[in-house]
Amino acid sequence: GAVVSQHPSWVICKSGTSVKIECRSLDFQATTMFWYRQFPKQSLMLMATSNEGSKATYEQGVEKDKFLINHASLTLSTLTVTSAHPEDSSFYICSAKRTASNEKLFFGSGTQLSVL
Amino acid sequence: RKEVEQDPGPFNVPEGATVAFNCTYSNSASQSFFWYRQDCRKEPKLLMSVYSSGNEDGRFTAQLNRASQYISLLIRDSKLSDSATYLCVVKVNGNQFYFGTGTSLTVIP
Numbered sequence: 001g002a003v004v005s006q007h008p009s010w011v012i013c014k015s016g017t018s019v020k021i022e023c024r025s026l027d028f029q030a031t032t033m034f035w036y037r038q039f040p041k042q043s044l045m046l047m048a049t050s051n052e053g054s055k056a057t058y059e060q061g062v063e064k065d066k067f068l069i070n071h072a073s074l075t076l077s078t079l080t081v082t083s084a085h086p087e088d089s090s091f092y093i094c095s096a097k098r099t100a101s102n103e104k105l106f107f108g109s110g111t112q113l114s115v116l
Numbered sequence: 117r118k119e120v121e122q123d124p125g126p127f128n129v130p131e132g133a134t135v136a137f138n139c140t141y142s143n144s145a146s147q148s149f150f151w152y153r154q155d156c157r158k159e160p161k162l163l164m165s166v167y168s169s170g171n172e173d174g175r176f177t178a179q180l181n182r183a184s185q186y187i188s189l190l191i192r193d194s195k196l197s198d199s200a201t202y203l204c205v206v207k208v209n210g211n212q213f214y215f216g217t218g219t220s221l222t223v224i225p
Contacts, residue, residue, distance in 0.1 A: 006159075032211050043203065043217040044160070093159055103148050103207060107159035 002028050004096050006108025013084055014116055020080045021111045023094030029074040030096035034105070035067075037090045044093065050077040084115045117142050120206050122216035130224050133194050137219045139204030140186045148207040149180055151189045153200045154218065160203055163189075194223045 003026040011019050023033055031052050036044040048069050049057040056069035066088075068080040077096075081088050094108040122139045129135045141149075152160035164171065166178040166187050177190040187206075191198055204216035 034211075034213070041220075044215045046213075046215075049211055091157065097211070104150065104162055104165070105205070105213060107161070110157070110159050112157065 002026075002096070002098065002104075002106040004030075004094065004106045004108045006094055006111060008111060009109060010112050010114075012114045012116065015085050016083055018080055018082045019084055019113060020078055021092055021094075021113075023077045023079070023096070023108050025075045025096045025106075028096075028098050030077075030098065031074065033071060033077040033094055033096045035069060035077075035079050036093045036095070038093060038110075039090055047079075052077075081113065084113070086115045089113055089115045119143060119208075119214035120204055120216040122204050122219050124217050124219060126220040126222060128222045128224055129194055131194055131196060133223075134190065134192045135194055135221065136188055136190045137202055137204075137221075138186055138188050139206075139216050140184075141204075141206045141214070142185070143206070143208050143214075144182075144185060146185075146206045146208050149178075149187050150205040150207075151176075151178055151187075152203040152205055154203055155200050160205075163202070191221075194221075196223050196225060199223045 005024045007022045033050040035047045047062045050069045050071040052071045058064045071077040093110040095105040149166035151163040153163045154160040166180045170179045175192045179188045201218040203218045206214045
């Protein structure tokens, strides 16, 4: 099956710093990647759809200046949480869909962000 | 109304039991349906796609009822290792995927 690598797995940072999370599709090209956050015992909440070579599409209520998304290549999307605050602490997961007709989503292993 | 609704559970069943989860969706134009499994603090992993004719993979059987707009997952002969959260995922179009809240299953020895 397709492999999506997400890095780092864990981040602990001070309030006010910025954190970058990478999502890579290792063995396929992904025109579209998705970023989610998940709070304990809750479902995945879609934050934004990342499109290669163009601006990300953000879901309602998600601040685009707070969560910067860059999808510079067909295999890499990054999410930067800018000026992180404790309320940004969460589990962030990316997923990718193959460029071709394959419809399944493949998920990265997730990043647990803790902001002190 | 949510796009996808699931009973969050929890379902606590003894080893060997049969357990079924249902999931309803609101958009009749939904194209594809999936069950994912998610372990605590891990990423969701595809368990199986759901086809109109129903499909089976070992102890797991998935069904789709388009008329009533629901999908189901049946697990037979539950194992301890089946304990996880099961997510229902519905694809409406190319890039629109909707997730259920997940159903928590604990298989008890």
